[in-house]
Amino acid sequence: MQLLILLVVIVGIVALGQLAKVYELSSRLSGRREEEITHADTRLNANLWLVFMVGFFASVIYLYIAYGDYAPPPASEHGVQLDWLMSFNIWIITFVFFLVNLLLFGFAWKYAYDKNRKATFFPHDNRLELIWTVIPSIVLAVIIIYGLQTWDVMTGDASPDALRVEVYSKQFDWTVRYTGNDGEFGQSNYNLITPMNPLGIITSEGVEDAMADIEQQIAVLEGDLAMEKGLLLAERARLEASIASDDHGHGGHDHGDDDHGDHGHGGDGHDGHDHDDHGDHDHGDDGHDGHGHDDHGAAAHGGDWNAVVQHRIAEIDNILVHSADQLLILTDAQIEAKQDKVKRLKRHRQRISELQSFTFDNGLSSFDTGRDDQVVKGEFHLPVGQEVEFVFRSRDVIHSAFMPHFRAQMNSVPGVPTRFKMTPTITTDSMRVILDDPDFNYVLLCNKVCGAAHFNMKMDIVIESREAYESWLEQQDAFLVDEGVPSEPETEPTPSADVNSEAGDMAMIH
Numbered sequence: 001m002q003l004l005i006l007l008v009v010i011v012g013i014v015a016l017g018q019l020a021k022v023y024e025l026s027s028r029l030s031g032r033r034e035e036e037i038t039h040a041d042t043r044l045n046a047n048l049w050l051v052f053m054v055g056f057f058a059s060v061i062y063l064y065i066a067y068g069d070y071a072p073p074p075a076s077e078h079g080v081q082l083d084w085l086m087s088f089n090i091w092i093i094t095f096v097f098f099l100v101n102l103l104l105f106g107f108a109w110k111y112a113y114d115k116n117r118k119a120t121f122f123p124h125d126n127r128l129e130l131i132w133t134v135i136p137s138i139v140l141a142v143i144i145i146y147g148l149q150t151w152d153v154m155t156g157d158a159s160p161d162a163l164r165v166e167v168y169s170k171q172f173d174w175t176v177r178y179t180g181n182d183g184e185f186g187q188s189n190y191n192l193i194t195p196m197n198p199l200g201i202i203t204s205e206g207v208e209d210a211m212a213d214i215e216q217q218i219a220v221l222e223g224d225l226a227m228e229k230g231l232l233l234a235e236r237a238r239l240e241a242s243i244a245s246d247d248h249g250h251g252g253h254d255h256g257d258d259d260h261g262d263h264g265h266g267g268d269g270h271d272g273h274d275h276d277d278h279g280d281h282d283h284g285d286d287g288h289d290g291h292g293h294d295d296h297g298a299a300a301h302g303g304d305w306n307a308v309v310q311h312r313i314a315e316i317d318n319i320l321v322h323s324a325d326q327l328l329i330l331t332d333a334q335i336e337a338k339q340d341k342v343k344r345l346k347r348h349r350q351r352i353s354e355l356q357s358f359t360f361d362n363g364l365s366s367f368d369t370g371r372d373d374q375v376v377k378g379e380f381h382l383p384v385g386q387e388v389e390f391v392f393r394s395r396d397v398i399h400s401a402f403m404p405h406f407r408a409q410m411n412s413v414p415g416v417p418t419r420f421k422m423t424p425t426i427t428t429d430s431m432r433v434i435l436d437d438p439d440f441n442y443v444l445l446c447n448k449v450c451g452a453a454h455f456n457m458k459m460d461i462v463i464e465s466r467e468a469y470e471s472w473l474e475q476q477d478a479f480l481v482d483e484g485v486p487s488e489p490e491t492e493p494t495p496s497a498d499v500n501s502e503a504g505d506m507a508m509i510h
């Protein structure tokens with residue numbers, strides 16, 4: 001097959017060569033040289049330029065008519081101005097487009113080669129230079145100033161009574177937050193993000209719960225590690241070895257604290273922890289075994305290393321013998337995973353403990369203002385004619401909040417809150433009538449390719465009368481319902497009896 005194609009190509013090239021030869025022969029017969037171009041040839045080409053120009057212009061005009069309208073009318077105040085800015089630019093571009101192409105094709109037609117005409121030598125002209133420098137400068141300046149002014153309308157300070165709405169992005173959905181009755185958003189931090197608190201809103205209760213939860217997780221993991229057979233045996237071996245080399249290893253200590261050591265543990269042997277009546281309490285019945293606190297004792301007394309070590313060995317032996325059924329046997333990888341988890345939990349605990357609140361102008365603490373915040377998903381509502389101040393945050397990557405019907409778009413950047421303001425002017429219902437589409441909805445889309453499910457990152461926006469908006473907002477749960485139980489967005493309100501019993505349970509756990 002390939003051979004066949006190759007043959008066809010070769011035959012084609014040969015045929016072309018033969019055709020060229022025929023042409024050459026025929027022009028030689030007619031007594032005319034090949035490179036000689038007649039006046040008719042030139043005029044034909046010149047006229048074809050004009051034909052092309054007319055076709056080109058006609059197709060551009062067709063595209064303007066077919067696609068020039070940005071379908072739904074702008075549904076926000078600044079949207080009208082933004083559309084004007086766009087149209088203004090388009091008209092300038094259109095004018096320049098037709099002018100330049102008219103000159104380009106027109107000159108090609110008019111000044112086609114004519115052997116009787118000599119080209120004018122025209123190297124420089126100050127007037128021309130001035131014209132094509134000054135005019136574009138003025139036009140560009142107008143475009144830029146007009147553009148900046150429109151930008152300023154969208155991003156300038158919102159009025160104090162603007163409705164404040166936070167739009168939070170993550171892979172792959174949007175969450176919207178309202179301030180609640182106090183008019184302030186609660187502070188937020190990623191360290192407090194949980195499935196129940198996707199925005200990481202900080203409240204004093206939330207911090208306490210998170211800390212208790214972390215403590216509990218650490219306790220469980222450390223409990224497991226304390227009962228791991230391999231670790232216990234390894235520790236025991238290490239301790240034995242340290243006793244064997246004790247004269248060298250810890251001699252210094254003992255000498256240094258001689259009197260101390262003698263005091264406390266003179267004749268007591270391994271059992272001697274007289275410093276600690278607490279210890280006696282705990283282990284009175286257990287005899288040789290239990291001195292869970294002797295690390296502590298050792299640190300305090302410094303000198304009784306040997307006794308401590310022996311004590312710990314006895315303790316380990318006791319576990320190995322008497323609690324054999326509770327021993328865990330884990331692989332190295334499992335142990336490492338648990339130890340790693342403990343380290344990460346401790347870091348997490350550290351970061352949460354470093355959170356600091358601040359006080360708003362009205363005297364509220366930023367750890368208190370989050371309780372009544374309303375968090376919604378799936379769809380959010382805005383009152384028509386009300387100025388809205390949007391704040392954008394992102395959890396993971398850069399997203400872009402795009403609300404095409406309002407001619408609004410803003411990047412949503414992790415770590416850098418962004419914002420703009422807008423005033424919706426057309427309700428969803430009115431727009432449905434305008435577009436004659438009963439299913440129409442305003443949308444918030446993601447306009448940055450942010451990952452696999454980017455296409456699905458969408459939220460509906462409902463623009464409605466102030467009354468309808470207010471009654472909708474009233475139905476949205478506050479972040480913390482009653483006694484510190486985070487509400488679940490998007491579910492029916494929980495009966496208050498359940499909330500209370502749940503709160504009771506949680507209080508017991510923590």
Ligand SMILES: [Cu+2]
Pocket residue numbers: 169170398399400446447448449450451454457
């Ligand atoms: Cu996105």
